[in-house]
Amino acid sequence: MTSHQNTQTMKPATAAKKLGVYLEATPAEFQEGVVSRTELNELQADPPAWLQELRKNGPHPRPVVASKLGVSIAGLARGGITEPLTTEQIDTLKQESPEWLQKERATQAEVRKETVRIKERDAERARRAQEA
Numbered sequence: 001m002t003s004h005q006n007t008q009t010m011k012p013a014t015a016a017k018k019l020g021v022y023l024e025a026t027p028a029e030f031q032e033g034v035v036s037r038t039e040l041n042e043l044q045a046d047p048p049a050w051l052q053e054l055r056k057n058g059p060h061p062r063p064v065v066a067s068k069l070g071v072s073i074a075g076l077a078r079g080g081i082t083e084p085l086t087t088e089q090i091d092t093l094k095q096e097s098p099e100w101l102q103k104e105r106a107t108q109a110e111v112r113k114e115t116v117r118i119k120e121r122d123a124e125r126a127r128r129a130q131e132a
Helices: 012-019 028-032 037-045 049-057 062-069 073-078 087-096 099-131
Strands: none
Touching: 012 028, 012 037, 049 087, 062 073, 062 087, 062 099, 073 099
């Protein structure tokens, strides 16, 4: 009995998300086709010029914008940022450092500290449970 290997494919939106790019800014042939796992791996390993340009200058999807600004996606929304931004726009926001951005960065820093504290607490509990 022989097994037939099906090629795993994904929608362009899924592939764009995995590549960290804004789908609407990708070439039409990318948006209209399907992307196989092999093609995705090739795009990640050896990105074509259009992908390099998008990653460098944008427009960037919200998760990338949030990461570059050091805030959460919800923090972006609270700050009124609902559209994709270019690298230049992100840099301008960083330089201007509006009050909402400062507040959201502080909130994000607190969330990260709390996450570390909980992780350490749970690790300590697990260590104690093993000793008991």
